[in-house]
Amino acid sequence: MPRTLRDALITFQRSPLLSALSIVTIAFSLFAFGLFGLVALNIRDVLNRLEERVEIRAFVAEGTEPEAMAVAAGDVARYPEVQRAMLVTQEQALARAQRELGEFRDVFEGATLPASIDVQLKPGFRDPAAVRRVAARIRAFTFIDDVRYGEDWIEKLYALRNVAGVAGIALGLTFACVSMIIIGTTIRMAVLARAREIAIMRLVGATDDFIRRPFLLEGIIKGVLGGLLALLMTYVARALINTYLIQTVFFDRRVALLGLLFGAMLGFMGSAISVGRHLRRV
């Protein structure tokens, strides 16, 4: 077994209580981070679902030839921003309205609704500017009477999304810093517990890199173990929320793996800072 790994593992054997305390502390700080991540993920999920409902509806002037409408719908469907463009005839529009109004369907008895081209945009083209751009192009067809896309609603959705994004990054960075400080402190305790050993290592000619390596590996191992524990706690918390409060989504495997990598990185950084500071001082 390589010396670095052996020395890192020996620490767990020699001071199991301190190691367990470090891992649990890291787990709790990452758990807070995980809960925040879960909230952010679910907000994003809700916003994504709302965003999927962004739609442009172009109303066609009465008397327009069905062939012209079909050709226009085909043209619109080929726009790079467009995911789907569907022609809705007058009859289909009426049937939809009656379906959507349910018990008040009688109000449409004998009514005529205009035909329309309903356009759904691809992800990444659902922002206000892209929607406005596509709407303007569709408006250029001579037989289009009006184009509606809920401009205010889209602006608000995007403002909310931006606020959520900025708040997410700010809170995420704060949680990451707090986690790193906590991890750094726990590693610092391990460093101080081995201060004598470090001093002797230096006296016999160990380089700082040689001294630092086992601590860095120890930080990574603690970060990963703390991350696994935090993931487990977050999973249990989410199961409880699903049972007693609301249905939420959980991290997929890739995000969970990224979380563990993040824990490892925090462990590494916390160790690097603590050991570096100690080596500079002694």
Added chain:
Amino acid sequence: MIRFSHVTKTYPRTGTAVDDVSLHVARGEFVFFTGPSGAGKTTLLKMVYLDERPTTGEVRVSGTSSRIARGRDVATLRRKLGIVFQDFRLLENRTAEQNVAFALEVTGASPSAIPSKVARVLAEVGLAGKGTAYPPELSGGEQQRVAIARALVNDPFVLIADEPTGNLDERATRGIFQLLREINAGGTAVLMATHNLELIRRQEFRTVEMDRGAVVFDSAEGSNGPAAKAP
């Protein structure tokens, strides 16, 4: 091999610890450093292994200058030195063998070569058969022998011993001193700081006496410094 050129060491709070010391230690020499507590012996020895740097002047140890040595140079230098302290500085949760092997591991020695080298050096210091003992299970003299074995395992050209017998009874002191003599006879220079005047008087080795940071007597030169000039 080791040269102090007008070395002064001053601490901001406690003042001058070493005052304008110039001396040279030749390869294979045995030198006692003596003098009262606070005379500057330990500071002088610390400057040999660059644990302290001179405030002014220069220490050169086997080509390494205190003026320009950086972290890696210091580590490289220390691998060529052996250092022994009054308080042994052993790792109590490691066996005698592991304490000695530790000094080899940090130099990146081949793991397969370590056990035989450790066994050889433990036998040299008279601890064959005690390799698996932990420091608290050994006497003071034996612990100091482990520390000496650790200092010797990298075949140093100089052994620095700061009050190595300070915590030992007379019998153990004689044993440790005899061991240092044997090490010196093998060609390794020994720099030994001690209060034990009895030990010094019985030997014919070079003696450097210090007082308040200055060298007041150097047997290699006959006299040196203000004390020698005093009536």
